[in-house]
Amino acid sequence: xxxxxLILAIALAFIGSMxxxxxxxxxxxxxxxxxxxxxxxxxxxxxxxRFPGPTLDVHEGDTLVVNVINDSPxxxxxxxxxxxxxxxxxxxxxxxxxxxxxxxxxSYTYKFTITGQEGTLWWHAxxxxxxxxxxxxxxxxxxxxxKAYPFPQPDEEVPILLGEWWNANVVDVANQAFLTGGTPNIxxxxxINGKTGDLYPCSKxxxxxxxxxxxxxxxxxxxxxxxxxxLFFKIAEHGFTxxxxxxxxxxxxxxDVIAIAPGQTVDALMVADAPPAGYYMxxxxxxxxxxxxPPRPAxxxxxxxGIVQYKSASPSLPPVMPAMPSFFDNDAAFRFYxxxxxxxxxxxxxxxxxxxxxxxxxxxxxxxxxxxxxxxxNQSQGALAASMNNVSFQxxxxxxxxxxxxxxxxxxxxxxxxxxxxxxxxxxxxSVNVVPALQPLSFASQATKxxxxxxxxxxxxxxxxxxxxGIESHPMHLHGFDFFVVAQGFGNYDRAAAEKSYNLVDPQVxxxxxxxxxxxxxxxxxxxxxxxxxxxxxxxAHLSFGLAMAFEVENGPTPESTLPPPPPDFPTC
Ligand code: C2O
Numbered sequence: 240x241x242x243x244x245l246i247l248a249i250a251l252a253f254i255g256s257m258x259x260x261x262x263x264x265x266x267x268x269x270x271x272x273x274x275x276x277x278x279x280x281x282x283x284x285x286x287x288x289r290f291p292g293p294t295l296d297v298h299e300g301d302t303l304v305v306n307v308i309n310d311s312p313x314x315x316x317x318x319x320x321x322x323x324x325x326x327x328x329x330x331x332x333x334x335x336x337x338x339x340x341x342x343x344x345x346s347y348t349y350k351f352t353i354t355g356q357e358g359t360l361w362w363h364a365x366x367x368x369x370x371x372x373x374x375x376x377x378x379x380x381x382x383x384x385x386k387a388y389p390f391p392q393p394d395e396e397v398p399i400l401l402g403e404w405w406n407a408n409v410v411d412v413a414n415q416a417f418l419t420g421g422t423p424n425i426x427x428x429x430x431i432n433g434k435t436g437d438l439y440p441c442s443k444x445x446x447x448x449x450x451x452x453x454x455x456x457x458x459x460x461x462x463x464x465x466x467x468x469x470l471f472f473k474i475a476e477h478g479f480t481x482x483x484x485x486x487x488x489x490x491x492x493x494x495d496v497i498a499i500a501p502g503q504t505v506d507a508l509m510v511a512d513a514p515p516a517g518y519y520m521x522x523x524x525x526x527x528x529x530x531x532x533p534p535r536p537a538x539x540x541x542x543x544x545g546i547v548q549y550k551s552a553s554p555s556l557p558p559v560m561p562a563m564p565s566f567f568d569n570d571a572a573f574r575f576y577x578x579x580x581x582x583x584x585x586x587x588x589x590x591x592x593x594x595x596x597x598x599x600x601x602x603x604x605x606x607x608x609x610x611x612x613x614x615x616x617n618q619s620q621g622a623l624a625a626s627m628n629n630v631s632f633q634x635x636x637x638x639x640x641x642x643x644x645x646x647x648x649x650x651x652x653x654x655x656x657x658x659x660x661x662x663x664x665x666x667x668x669x670s671v672n673v674v675p676a677l678q679p680l681s682f683a684s685q686a687t688k689x690x691x692x693x694x695x696x697x698x699x700x701x702x703x704x705x706x707x708x709g710i711e712s713h714p715m716h717l718h719g720f721d722f723f724v725v726a727q728g729f730g731n732y733d734r735a736a737a738e739k740s741y742n743l744v745d746p747q748v749x750x751x752x753x754x755x756x757x758x759x760x761x762x763x764x765x766x767x768x769x770x771x772x773x774x775x776x777x778x779x780a781h782l783s784f785g786l787a788m789a790f791e792v793e794n795g796p797t798p799e800s801t802l803p804p805p806p807p808d809f810p811t812c
Contacts, residue, residue, distance in 0.1 A: 269284060581746060
């Protein structure tokens, strides 16, 4: 009797949860859009004639179906950044990793169910540099009718998409960088919700405005969609309470400055409790190079602003500007990045205490020999590159990794991505660039290597920054999984010492970790999702330099742990 009651209860709960889940359908027309910014008109690639693109609003448990019609002149894919894609790896989107691109004039329907994650994520193009303008918010609310936010209900919710703007066509900028084997030209502006803000020329009407009412609480869903820059974000005279990052709830964390790397999201509550007036919200770059020898590499040192305007105040007075951190404030960035902890509600996944596979992976810059197509590359010096464990990732050209994995096709990739760097040296010591014996390390090999994992393997990966050709913080993003950030530190990772600082109680859960400048981070994840999942630096320039690798996760023993075949309209090469 008790048993049949239990089965009935489970069945009802199942039907209940099914009834609450919806199918949410959208069509994305990707095409040219002419916009005016910084005193000139420019044709950009955009979704549905909007920049930024539409916000997708779903509940946990929903199935999202997005038909992407590519009317742009470029090969296109869309990635749903941070979505687990359980058994739907075919919908993940990175070009030549999980699919061939959607050619101009063609379409592909991405279909996936969102389970076990709530908060702010986003979507963006994952082909060439098109994500510069092809992006939008993806908001996941708690499952319909079941639970509320684990923090006071805000009066309003506001997506804040931080972006980066070039006056030139971004594909031209990337092509030029490739031809020379150097870094792309720096951007001309940063943006808030697609608008540059009135500190830039001709930008008064391209300034984002948020109207607030005294005493109300606003949930800011902040997304860093910039291509190549981590950012600091502040609002004059207002503090934040961070309640989630990367669609994972955090213990409330109070701060007046937010550091956010490309790929990351921060959900922050802001109470309109200042004297009614106008206040700037502002973002400027966090340049993570530690003590770079002069001259510093060029960077876009401009500031984007929006205006928080109290309804009761006269808008004629100039807004108050926040005191911003310096571009090089490693302390402010590390304070923010390292103080977050997970909320840990009952039912949340907990950090695994045992590890099946240990990896120590260097991440950093380097050089490769100029390719024949890099016509303007300096042969004697080589082309700028980036690598993980000294392997500079090569994207396949004839078949995506996932398709090759699924079909067992030979010759597309090898499953020998190394667990350790080829040599151990003083990774973060800038003298690596002057000691002749260490010079060969700046040359990386180029290959398409994956790390193969059995289903449900617990992986611990140490991401170790290097000083080769300069120290910098790399925002490392893993597709298909969230990971626990169990420790972070400076210098060279030393397991015995580091393990004492491991947080195995409430570590923050992320899909993108800003590896500390001249330091390391330890992440753990459970490979419970079959497919091929790229891990890469979310600085777009570094991804094109090869700062990437991929995990090949095998099927599990049951149909529920086996990747189904691709959908019928799956793009092939
Ligand atoms: Cu948001 Cu592979 O990236």
